[in-house]
Amino acid sequence: MQTNETQSQSKTQTQSQNGPGGPREDTHLADSGTALDRASAWALAMDGVTRRYGRGGRAVHALRGVDVRLPHGSFTAVMGPSGSGKSTLLQCAAGLDRATSGRVTLGGQDLSGLGERRLTRLRRSRVGFVFQSFNLLPTLTAEQNVLLPLRLAGVRPDRTAAARMLARVGLADRARSRPGELSGGQQQRVAIARALITRPDLVCADEPSGALDPATAEDVMGLLRQAVREWGATVLMVTHDPAAAAWADRALFLQDGLVVDEANGWDAPEIAARMRSMRTTRAATAAAEVAA
Numbered sequence: 001m002q003t004n005e006t007q008s009q010s011k012t013q014t015q016s017q018n019g020p021g022g023p024r025e026d027t028h029l030a031d032s033g034t035a036l037d038r039a040s041a042w043a044l045a046m047d048g049v050t051r052r053y054g055r056g057g058r059a060v061h062a063l064r065g066v067d068v069r070l071p072h073g074s075f076t077a078v079m080g081p082s083g084s085g086k087s088t089l090l091q092c093a094a095g096l097d098r099a100t101s102g103r104v105t106l107g108g109q110d111l112s113g114l115g116e117r118r119l120t121r122l123r124r125s126r127v128g129f130v131f132q133s134f135n136l137l138p139t140l141t142a143e144q145n146v147l148l149p150l151r152l153a154g155v156r157p158d159r160t161a162a163a164r165m166l167a168r169v170g171l172a173d174r175a176r177s178r179p180g181e182l183s184g185g186q187q188q189r190v191a192i193a194r195a196l197i198t199r200p201d202l203v204c205a206d207e208p209s210g211a212l213d214p215a216t217a218e219d220v221m222g223l224l225r226q227a228v229r230e231w232g233a234t235v236l237m238v239t240h241d242p243a244a245a246a247w248a249d250r251a252l253f254l255q256d257g258l259v260v261d262e263a264n265g266w267d268a269p270e271i272a273a274r275m276r277s278m279r280t281t282r283a284a285t286a287a288a289e290v291a292a
């Protein structure tokens with residue numbers, strides 16, 4: 001595993017330095033770090049991460065010691081039963097939530113010691129987000145939506161980069177359309193262009209195909225995979241859908257706040273079977289607890 005990841009990391013470094021909007025050296029984002037720490041670090045490293053909500057007897061242990069390492073230019077799916085901690089993992093990885101203990105390192109930057117302002121700045125420049133419900137601003141055009149992360153990061157909006165990104169996601173001719181004039185699949189393509197425009201260390205995708213019909217979902221998953229393979233993006237995706245997870249290089253299976261298994265290159269039926277076995281184990285454990 002480690003060996004494969006290391007190989008994959010070195011193989012993809014060149015790709016990631018020539019990401020969606022052009023070479024890394026063009027990046028002028030605040031807090032973006034040096035080329036060296038980007039090149040030498042994992043895109044994301046989570047070491048012994050726990051997240052507890054509340055205290056005492058009523059505390060919920062959403063993550064109970066998670067270790068995850070994502071090489072640059074990799075596509076990882078996170079699966080698991082409802083309540084297993086998938087969203088918590090994604091939010092801790094993205095710096096939207098703070099680990100109770102353990103360490104989260106994004107593009108070589110340890111998030112644990114950062115104050116709120118620096119964390120927000122880092123998130124804006126180093127993390128892209130893709131949501132189930134697209135989350136585009138309805139009053140802005142596709143181009144303006146794509147440029148929004150640059151504006152928020154305090155970078156001069158680069159319309160040429162936006163045009164290039166929209167062309168890459170197949171929407172060169174829809175730059176002036178507003179979200180309401182686009183189909184669901186087209187809106188998700190705009191959202192993916194928006195997530196990639198800052199050339200982030202990590203793209204966090206939360207059920208990106210969840211609101212789409214199966215054929216459109218396939219298109220969107222294919223686009224995410226293209227972003228990883230051809231443009232060097234690193235994607236961490238939470239999904240309930242084995243067909244979506246099968247597009248990833250690797251699937252992590254979460255149960256009760258722990259990564260209990262991982263699959264490399266599995267197809268959808270294999271992933272679905274693993275999910276069913278997790279539910280069966282869980283039901284048997286619950287039944288045994290009741291009996292005891």
Ligand SMILES: Nc1ncnc2c1ncn2[C@@H]1O[C@H](COP(=O)(O)OP(=O)(O)OP(=O)(O)O)[C@@H](O)[C@H]1O
Pocket residue numbers: 053054060061062080081082083084085086087088089
């Ligand atoms: N803000 C919060 N306060 C208290 N408990 C929380 C909070 N957020 C999550 N939890 C709890 O942490 C556990 C993990 O939640 P999480 O949302 O990460 O699971 P999930 O695997 O994403 O679930 P789903 O698939 O249903 O979205 C659950 O028991 C949940 O109730």
